[in-house]
Amino acid sequence: MRAVLFERYGKPAEVREVADPEPAEHGVVVRVEATGLCRSDWHGWQGHDPDITLPHVPGHELAGVVEAAGPRVTRWRAGDRVTVPFVCACGSCPACAAGDQQVCERQTQPGFTHWGSFAQYVALDHADVNLVAVPDGMAYATAASLGCRFATAYRAVVQQGRVAAGEWVAVHGCGGVGLSAVMIAAAAGARVVAVDVAPGALDLARRFGAAECVDASAVRDTAAAVRDLTGGGAHLSLDALGAPATCAASVNGLRRRGRHVQVGLLPSETGTTPVPMARAVALELEILGSHGMAAHAYPAMLDLVRAGVLRPDLLVTSVIGLDAVPGALAAMGEGAGPAGSGVTVIEPWA
Numbered sequence: 396m397r398a399v400l401f402e403r404y405g406k407p408a409e410v411r412e413v414a415d416p417e418p419a420e421h422g423v424v425v426r427v428e429a430t431g432l433c434r435s436d437w438h439g440w441q442g443h444d445p446d447i448t449l450p451h452v453p454g455h456e457l458a459g460v461v462e463a464a465g466p467r468v469t470r471w472r473a474g475d476r477v478t479v480p481f482v483c484a485c486g487s488c489p490a491c492a493a494g495d496q497q498v499c500e501r502q503t504q505p506g507f508t509h510w511g512s513f514a515q516y517v518a519l520d521h522a523d524v525n526l527v528a529v530p531d532g533m534a535y536a537t538a539a540s541l542g543c544r545f546a547t548a549y550r551a552v553v554q555q556g557r558v559a560a561g562e563w564v565a566v567h568g569c570g571g572v573g574l575s576a577v578m579i580a581a582a583a584g585a586r587v588v589a590v591d592v593a594p595g596a597l598d599l600a601r602r603f604g605a606a607e608c609v610d611a612s613a614v615r616d617t618a619a620a621v622r623d624l625t626g627g628g629a630h631l632s633l634d635a636l637g638a639p640a641t642c643a644a645s646v647n648g649l650r651r652r653g654r655h656v657q658v659g660l661l662p663s664e665t666g667t668t669p670v671p672m673a674r675a676v677a678l679e680l681e682i683l684g685s686h687g688m689a690a691h692a693y694p695a696m697l698d699l700v701r702a703g704v705l706r707p708d709l710l711v712t713s714v715i716g717l718d719a720v721p722g723a724l725a726a727m728g729e730g731a732g733p734a735g736s737g738v739t740v741i742e743p744w745a
């Protein structure tokens with residue numbers, strides 16, 4: 396099969412012919428019809444993810460068709476249209492037993508712990524626990540965007556963030572996950588303040604329901620701007636980028652007893668990120684993390700997509716083939732996707 400592969404961190408990836416994967420006993424091989432290009436793929440390529448071993452094929456948000464299933468798979472067979480959360484759970488550890496597959500103790504992640512979906516086929520573990528049926532009529536490109544960014548945003552806003560109608564929600568960083576969060580929070584009846592440095596991203600945020608926008612490149616203090624617009628601070632705020640500055644701005648833009656949800660990864664040399672905990676104490680803030688979403692939690696989200704309340708299809712702003720991936724990956728280093736804003740989807744058979 397053809398796959399995007401890199402042999403050294405930060406050095407150009409290449410499209411190569413490599414061996415087709417085989418399904419594990421409990422796993423499947425999926426023919427990849429669409430796979431999203433996410434900032435986490437760039438982090439992995441840069442060497443920020445300790446799970447990756449070289450050479451490596453990235454790609455973790457995907458949709459496609461089951462090509463082959465291992466002998467212990469009972470719920471899926473060849474021909475099924477599927478997607479998968481980027482955290483694939485083991486199904487049997489204490490976290491899984493509690494229904495928290497998104498923080499499974501023995502999780503695998505395509506594109507991190509093993510070769511991912513920037514390829515024509517990808518192997519996925521524990522298929523009975525992790526696969527999600529793609530509804531009839533949903534395009535693969537749309538389904539692919541659910542696996543990481545949309546589902547992650549859904550859990551962060553709805554489940555971890557406990558959004559309520561009428562609340563102010565600040566979203567710091569309007570890439571794929573941030574725009575998803577804007578759309579989901581607005582659909583829940585919240586008033587959304589979108590924060591980004593890119594005018595194109597803010598235009599999309601407005602289109603997806605943001606009531607207010609803050610151009611972080613034009614204001615001296617982003618958190619103060621959010622507090623001003625929201626009459627004292629957001630009830631719920633997300634760092635959807637994952638940087639010390641956006642994390643701090645998110646926490647500092649909250650009102651009393653507000654909730655910060657950290658969604659963007661925070662890679663750093665030291666492995667730690669400073670958080671304004673003095674404000675967390677004084678204002679009784681909640682500081683939460685959010686990590687993907689379990690497969691069993693998808694139906695409620697998919698119902699809203701089917702009803703047209705949520706429109707992940709609108710997030711897809713660019714579709715490319717495998718040959719364009721090395722360049723697109725490199726372009727993310729400049730802080731944006733190849734399309735500038737929105738979600739880029741790869742079609743490996745195009």
Ligand SMILES: [Zn+2]
Binds near residue numbers: 435436481543544
């Ligand atoms: Zn991702």
Ligand SMILES: [Zn+2]
Binds near residue numbers: 485486487488496499
């Ligand atoms: Zn588990």
